[in-house]
Amino acid sequence: MLYREAGQFKTSYARDWAIFPIAQDRIVILGLLAIAAVAVPVLSNDYWIGTIFMPFLVMSMAALGLNLLTGYAGQLSLGTGGFMATGAFAAYKLSTAFPGMPIEAVFLLSGVVTAGVGVLFGIPSLRIKGFYLAVATLAAQFFLLWLYNKVPWFTNYSTSGVISAPPRTILFTDIYVTGPQAAASTKYLFALALVAILALAAKNLVRSSIGRRWMAVRDMDIAAEIIGIKPLQTKLSAFAISSFYCGVAGAMWAFLYTGSVEPLAFDINRSFQVLFMIIIGGLGSILGSFLGAGFIIALPILLTNAPHLLGLDIPVDVVSHLEFMIFGALIIFFLIVEPHGLARLWQILKEKLRLWPFPY
Amino acid sequence: MDFLSSVFVEPFVQIGQYPLFFVEVVIGGLLSGVMYSLVALGFVLIFKASGVFNFAQGAMVLFAALSFAGLMEHGLHWSIALVLTMGIMALVAIAVERLVLGKLVNQPHIILFMATIGITYFLDGFGQTIWGSDVKVLDIGIPQTPIDVGGVFINQFDIFAAVVAGLLVLVLAVFFQKTRVGRALRAVADDHQAALSVGIPLKTIWAIVWTVAGLVGLVAGIMWGSKLGVQFSLALVALKALPVLILGGFTSIPGAIVGGLIVGVGEKVAEVFWGAAFGGAIEDWFAYMLALVFLLFRPQGLFGEKIIERV
Numbered sequence: 001m002l003y004r005e006a007g008q009f010k011t012s013y014a015r016d017w018a019i020f021p022i023a024q025d026r027i028v029i030l031g032l033l034a035i036a037a038v039a040v041p042v043l044s045n046d047y048w049i050g051t052i053f054m055p056f057l058v059m060s061m062a063a064l065g066l067n068l069l070t071g072y073a074g075q076l077s078l079g080t081g082g083f084m085a086t087g088a089f090a091a092y093k094l095s096t097a098f099p100g101m102p103i104e105a106v107f108l109l110s111g112v113v114t115a116g117v118g119v120l121f122g123i124p125s126l127r128i129k130g131f132y133l134a135v136a137t138l139a140a141q142f143f144l145l146w147l148y149n150k151v152p153w154f155t156n157y158s159t160s161g162v163i164s165a166p167p168r169t170i171l172f173t174d175i176y177v178t179g180p181q182a183a184a185s186t187k188y189l190f191a192l193a194l195v196a197i198l199a200l201a202a203k204n205l206v207r208s209s210i211g212r213r214w215m216a217v218r219d220m221d222i223a224a225e226i227i228g229i230k231p232l233q234t235k236l237s238a239f240a241i242s243s244f245y246c247g248v249a250g251a252m253w254a255f256l257y258t259g260s261v262e263p264l265a266f267d268i269n270r271s272f273q274v275l276f277m278i279i280i281g282g283l284g285s286i287l288g289s290f291l292g293a294g295f296i297i298a299l300p301i302l303l304t305n306a307p308h309l310l311g312l313d314i315p316v317d318v319v320s321h322l323e324f325m326i327f328g329a330l331i332i333f334f335l336i337v338e339p340h341g342l343a344r345l346w347q348i349l350k351e352k353l354r355l356w357p358f359p360y
Numbered sequence: 361m362d363f364l365s366s367v368f369v370e371p372f373v374q375i376g377q378y379p380l381f382f383v384e385v386v387i388g389g390l391l392s393g394v395m396y397s398l399v400a401l402g403f404v405l406i407f408k409a410s411g412v413f414n415f416a417q418g419a420m421v422l423f424a425a426l427s428f429a430g431l432m433e434h435g436l437h438w439s440i441a442l443v444l445t446m447g448i449m450a451l452v453a454i455a456v457e458r459l460v461l462g463k464l465v466n467q468p469h470i471i472l473f474m475a476t477i478g479i480t481y482f483l484d485g486f487g488q489t490i491w492g493s494d495v496k497v498l499d500i501g502i503p504q505t506p507i508d509v510g511g512v513f514i515n516q517f518d519i520f521a522a523v524v525a526g527l528l529v530l531v532l533a534v535f536f537q538k539t540r541v542g543r544a545l546r547a548v549a550d551d552h553q554a555a556l557s558v559g560i561p562l563k564t565i566w567a568i569v570w571t572v573a574g575l576v577g578l579v580a581g582i583m584w585g586s587k588l589g590v591q592f593s594l595a596l597v598a599l600k601a602l603p604v605l606i607l608g609g610f611t612s613i614p615g616a617i618v619g620g621l622i623v624g625v626g627e628k629v630a631e632v633f634w635g636a637a638f639g640g641a642i643e644d645w646f647a648y649m650l651a652l653v654f655l656l657f658r659p660q661g662l663f664g665e666k667i668i669e670r671v
Binding site for chain 1: 413459460463464467468469470471473474475477478479480481482483484485486488489493599602603605606610638639641642644645648649651652655656659
């Protein structure tokens with residue numbers, strides 16, 4: 001009743017190619033964006049923005065990046081944390097070495113730097129695939145973190161190894177977006193804009209020729225090669241663009257979310273977290289990256305607060321272990337119930353909704 | 361210039377000056393490599409038999425060691441604790457087969473891999489909920505003092521570990537080659553469908569394989585645990601087993617052993633002689649880089665089956 005495409009005719013090629021061909025989808029997406037841009041900063045306090053919405057945006061960005069690589073191009077990677085760290089340190093070095101550089105350019109350039117590093121660690125993908133590749137990308141994870149820990153140049157010779165993001169303003173204004181003076185809502189809106197723009201870019205990328213090449217390589221790389229897709233360019237471009245997103249996510253983490261650049265935040269568990277997001281959310285789905293990020297960010301917060309809400313009094317260390325258990329069990333449960341992720345559930349729901357309430 | 365000399369000249373000078381020290385480092389590396397092999401062995405067993413990349417092997421090592429140490433803390437004799445822990449690992453294996461793998465038949469490998477990460481989280485949390493998260497001291501009565509063998513000092517414990525690992529491999533080899541169940545396991549490893557069609561119960565076999573991997577994990581856990589203390593970081597040793605697998609090949613038991621030895625030696629030698637030039641702690645990533653470079657030249661590992669691809 002609510003969700004029908006009857007009467008909506010595609011009268012031009014532009015309408016046919018639209019990302020959301022059905023009017024109801026457009027309304028929902030615009031509504032969500034409006035809520036995210038207006039209602040969230042107005043209605044929620046700094047604490048909510050800081051603990052839920054900011055990590056959600058940052059991790060969505062990282063999940064988008066990994067989903068391009070793993071979900072679309074089929075290259076399994078466990079180096080996401082290392083690439084995020086690269087983005088964070090690149091942003092720090094760029095903004096301290098060139099204080100006049102606009103912060104927007106810093107974010108994008110740190111993504112570009114990370115893309116370069118990603119290509120370097122993507123070279124083995126030309127020879128190996130599957131789990132071998134996953135283990136090979138672990139080299140990126142461990143080596144990069146070690147590098148940023150050990151080489152003092154990256155931390156500008158700071159003694160503590162933990163460095164804070166320098167204060168910068170948005171281009172053409174004097175509103176602080178990073179550093180201690182920046183308001184939480186400013187940071188949030190800036191991050192939201194970045195994520196929205198880059199998500200749109202990703203969506204268009206995967207339905208363009210490069211996205212189709214990635215999917216061909218994912219489905220069967222030898223067959224793709226035979227029909228004339230160059231594996232070198234396809235695989236390395238996937239690594240480059242995926243790393244770009246992860247790099248921007250790392251820069252966002254350091255500059256907008258925590259405000260400090262530390263390698264510890266990007267350890268192996270971060271890589272697994274992002275991998276969980278795209279698997280729970282749905283491999284090969286832009287929407288899935290967001291759903292997965294939301295789920296994985298919200299779940300631990302729920303689990304931590306659940307015993308409190310239920311009035312149970314459990315010691316803190318037991319709670320953290322129980323959290324681990326429930327987290328693991330839920331992931332297995334989700335994989336068994338819907339191996340294709342939340343995005344697939346959403347699709348099924350839409351199919352059902354089209355026929356509701358008269359499924360005949 | 362300084363850097364180049366500290367990488368290309370000084371380590372070799374050092375080795376030339378103190379050959380005995382070098383031998384000591386190599387032997388130390390070999391023996392710690394044995395420990396990596398023990399963990400890698402569990403991976404290989406499961407991968408061979410079911411094609412599952414079992415990330416939970418590290419969690420199984422931790423869980424087995426925690427159970428063993430926890431039971432001993434309750435005043436049980438070590439032999440009773442050992443038998444009980446073996447029973448627990450068998451139960452874990454059956455539960456994994458029934459509740460997880462059995463439900464995920466015919467899913468892509470990456471889904472199964474993710475499921476084993478879920479098992480990892482569950483086992484880590486479960487073990488620490490039951491047995492607590494304090495570091496447990498596991499003393500099985502082996503002296504940790506070094507002994508002098510022809511001018512080279514070797515830790516007694518490491519020798520013991522090597523002997524145990526050797527015995528374990530021997531027992532596994534006999535089990536695989538000479539018993540009925542072992543033959544069935546090899547058949548399943550070769551071809552699932554053919555094994556199924558000659559009447560080998562696949563589900564039972566998987567439960568057995570996971571049990572065996574759990575027992576190998578128990579041995580690894582007792583060894584690592586009595587060396588480092590039973591604690592959460594044991595689960596991280598599993599990550600070190602991954603480059604071992606790459607070097608050795610995912611499907612080869614000798615590969616796991618040799619790969620472990622190579623990684624152990626390479627890591628120790630690199631850390632001792634080249635560590636200073638790079639600022640130390642290169643142990644963290646050396647094994648991975650070694651594996652990465654190795655993969656570029658031999659993608660299937662040392663002993664892995666040649667990968668033949670068809671469209």
